[in-house]
Amino acid sequence: MRADGLPDTAAHPDSRDAGDSGDGEDTGRSGNTGNTGDTGSTGDTGSTGNTGDGGDPAPPPGLVVLGHFDQPPGYGVNRPHGSASWLFTWTIAGRGRLWLGGARTTAGAGDLVVLAPGVPHGYAVEPGARHWQFWWVHCQARPSWVTWLRPYGTGDGMYAVTSAAAGVRGRVGAAFRRMHADARWTGTDAPPAASPPNPQVAVAHGSAARELALCALEEIVLLTTADARPAAPRPGLDARIRRAQELIDADPGAPHTVRSLAGGVALSPSRFAHLFSRQLGQSPMRALREARLRHAARLLESTDLPVERVAAASGFVSPFHFNRAFRERYGEPPGAYRTTHGDVSG
Structure with missing residues (x-):
C-alpha cells in the first residue's frame, strides 16, 4: 500500500510478443458489497471491506452496463487486474477519487473520468467527503472517442474531463437517464421513458438497446469534451x-x-x-x-x-x-x- 492508501500497482515486466498474447482478463473476486440498490451479477458492486487478492469483479466484455450510485464514506472498488472494458464515471454530487496504473485524480460535480481497459484501477469516496453520487458505465468505447478524450489524458489511459457549465451538466444528466432507459429496451413496443436516477443496474443485451445506449454515451463524451478545459499533464512521468x-x-x-x-x-x-x-x-x-x-x-x-x-x-x-x-x-x-x-x- 502507498502512503495515500492506494494500492501499489507496479506490474512485472513482460517481454512476450504483444500480438500473440492470449491472456484473458482476471476480473477478480467480490468482497462485501457496499453499493445501494440491487446490482445483480454484472454490476459495479464495490466493497467496504477486504476483497482479497483478486479484487472486485467487473462486467464481462461486450456488454453495456450502467448504473447510478450515491455512496457513503467507506465505499470503494479495487481491481488490481483492471477490467476488460472501458469505465466511464460522471459525478453528480459529492467527491470521488480514482486511480489507474500510476495516474490519480479526484472528481467533483460535472467531472467525467474515463478509465481505459487492461490497467489496474480503483475508485472510492474521497476521504472527508460526505458521499459520492455518480453515474458509471462499463462498455467497449468506440475508437473515435479516444481522439476526443486524448487532450484530457493524465497518463496510463486515464482521462479527466472537467466541465463547469450548468447547461451542459443538465444535458449530460438527461443523456445518462435516456441511456439508462434505452439499455433496458427489449426491442418491442416503445422504449422505456427516461426517468429520474434510480439504483437499478441496466444491462443492454439486444443490439438495438446497446447501440442506442452507446449513442447516448457518445453524446455525453462530445458534450463534455467540447466544453471542458484540458487536464494538466501528469507530473512525474519520465x-x-x-x-x-x-x-x-x-x-x-x-x-x-x-x-x-x-x-x-x-x-x-x-x-x-x-x-x-x-x-x-x-x-x-x-x-x-x-x-x-x-x-x-x-x-x-x-x-x-x-x-x-x-x-x-x-x-x-x-x-x-x-x-x-x-x-x-x-x-x-x-x-x-x-x-x-x-x-x-x-
Missing part, C-alpha cells in the same frame, strides 16, 4: 517513458520489442521494462497489445480490408491469436465487430 508511449501510438503495427523500444529512448531493456511498468502500471508489451487492438478496431470501423490484413497491419503475426485477443477485448470476433460498428459503404 520523459523517456512518455516518448516510448509516443513510439507505440505512432505505429502500433511495427515489430516493437522491449529491446527496440528501450533503444529508442536510450535505456537498457531491463531498466526500461522496470521503469515503464512502475510508472504506467502495465508492461511495455501489454501496452503495445492494447494499442494494436485499438488500431485494429479503427481499421475494422473505417476500411473494408480483410480481417487477415487488419491483423497484419496491426502487428499480429497470427490471425488465430488476433481473433482470440480481439474477442477477449471487444466481446465479439473482428467480423462481427465490423458488422456492428463499421462505417464503410459499398
Whole structure:
C-alpha cells in the first residue's frame, strides 16, 4: 500500500510478443458489497471491506452496463487486474477519487473520468467527503472517442474531463437517464421513458438497446469534451517513458520489442521494462497489445480490408491469436465487430 492508501500497482515486466498474447482478463473476486440498490451479477458492486487478492469483479466484455450510485464514506472498488472494458464515471454530487496504473485524480460535480481497459484501477469516496453520487458505465468505447478524450489524458489511459457549465451538466444528466432507459429496451413496443436516477443496474443485451445506449454515451463524451478545459499533464512521468508511449501510438503495427523500444529512448531493456511498468502500471508489451487492438478496431470501423490484413497491419503475426485477443477485448470476433460498428459503404 502507498502512503495515500492506494494500492501499489507496479506490474512485472513482460517481454512476450504483444500480438500473440492470449491472456484473458482476471476480473477478480467480490468482497462485501457496499453499493445501494440491487446490482445483480454484472454490476459495479464495490466493497467496504477486504476483497482479497483478486479484487472486485467487473462486467464481462461486450456488454453495456450502467448504473447510478450515491455512496457513503467507506465505499470503494479495487481491481488490481483492471477490467476488460472501458469505465466511464460522471459525478453528480459529492467527491470521488480514482486511480489507474500510476495516474490519480479526484472528481467533483460535472467531472467525467474515463478509465481505459487492461490497467489496474480503483475508485472510492474521497476521504472527508460526505458521499459520492455518480453515474458509471462499463462498455467497449468506440475508437473515435479516444481522439476526443486524448487532450484530457493524465497518463496510463486515464482521462479527466472537467466541465463547469450548468447547461451542459443538465444535458449530460438527461443523456445518462435516456441511456439508462434505452439499455433496458427489449426491442418491442416503445422504449422505456427516461426517468429520474434510480439504483437499478441496466444491462443492454439486444443490439438495438446497446447501440442506442452507446449513442447516448457518445453524446455525453462530445458534450463534455467540447466544453471542458484540458487536464494538466501528469507530473512525474519520465520523459523517456512518455516518448516510448509516443513510439507505440505512432505505429502500433511495427515489430516493437522491449529491446527496440528501450533503444529508442536510450535505456537498457531491463531498466526500461522496470521503469515503464512502475510508472504506467502495465508492461511495455501489454501496452503495445492494447494499442494494436485499438488500431485494429479503427481499421475494422473505417476500411473494408480483410480481417487477415487488419491483423497484419496491426502487428499480429497470427490471425488465430488476433481473433482470440480481439474477442477477449471487444466481446465479439473482428467480423462481427465490423458488422456492428463499421462505417464503410459499398
